[in-house]
Amino acid sequence: MSNDWREGRPAAGGNPLLNRFAPMAAAAMLYPARRAGNGALKLIPGHVPLPDFVADLGGISPVLGRIGSLEVRLATTRKQIKQAQRLRYRVFYEEMSAVPNPAARLARRDMDGFDAICDHLLVIDNGEAGGVEKRKPKVVGTYRLLRQEVAERHAGFYTASEFDIAPLLARHRGKRFLELGRSCVLKEYRTKRTVELLWQGIWNYVRHHRIDAMFGCASLEGVDAEKLALPLSFLYHFAAPPGDWAVQALPSCRVDMNRMAKEAVDPKKALHALPPLIKGYLRLGASFGGEAVVDRQFGTTDVLVLLPVSVISKRYVNHFAGGGEV
Template identity: 25%
Template structure:
């Protein structure tokens, strides 16, 4: 990924031990102690940071790993979801993980520049599918029932690619949800990253994994690059200028 600067922010690959340590510190702040510890997936991934060039503070971070169908079972998401169907996906895939933004910030430009940098990389590398685990804070489903109901009603994965249940502890939409979500409540509870995926045509698993180690509920999220509308692609690429 090439560095990208816009306004007060720069997106770039972590280059030094200090960069990676700062990214882990931010992950720990956002995901708890488990998120702040490097794991085997970090070793196989590229760590990306968003830096405030005025303060040199790391304000967002994520890791990404380029995969194909053969490598998919070694992905982070494959620990929690049966991705057998996706091993036949025709094209290269990019797994995004540990995406987090400093919770003290409320600047939408941070997420915008991160997506702009990803757009440039996707174009350059010929990525066909972005995927990862979109996290809801905590392990109780009650605060997110409307959000999950909206996912069930409008945003489930195509049957041919649908992730199946693998984790021991899950929240199954089909068994536990009503069909008429309160849209205002649903959108308010939706994580910003997931909301962005959905606006571009992304889809999710039909269940959420209850991850006690990370203290999250997460859903498998996929975004087929070919399904993004031309108007949305134009907006994303406009961020690069």
């Protein structure tokens, strides 16, 4: 998942959307990563890169939705994942303020050890449907999806690099969790239609895998918490999770979200200051953990999004399942 679209790193405001990760090195493309007790990432040797053939999708169709010339689908080849990584690099590092490491700069791809174990949701523009000017298909949006059973077999969740999610998972043992991350959309495609298509894809994925709850990091542009006092305080006072869904940030990068008294928060102004991504999550019924995290490499302040499937209104469920406008 900065500001607009951040979810993956940069983007809020006109930005990408939830998780990303400081790429680790060229080898990180080939191996998932594991976090040591000191927070450092270690590559897990012996992991085989994704093959250049259709992956085993467990019975789910790669194509999860269409609107006009746009199609949302799961990546099934290494080439498609590289296209998603190039899009992330373009948005996070060229448009936004993230600073690439040498490996990412050389490859011009945003990449990390989690890419090899995640499913990658892509929005593809197939050109004028049936028109004379048929353009070459291109990836214009992406989201990274990590199911709990996959995370537990490999490196865990990316979100664990910022938030202490272990107690949350323990309290809800038996529920199926899905991590959403590293979302971004090409600037000229940042429209309601593209966002709806992404969520149509996510919803079909959630239904197929019988997911109970989604979570991930969403970003506010900037690392000065005082300048973000209004939106952070709004989320703290008006979008706090129930007690059994509360999550603490890791002490090394924790930021207090309760920076203004509830009476001093102007909800209208606060909503205006929030990235579109976070506003979209709020509309769906998401809550936000009571602590934030500063990510200086990406120049963002991250909050934890918590979205149990049960809280999504029937109106949106029907819409994502193929209904009309919402």
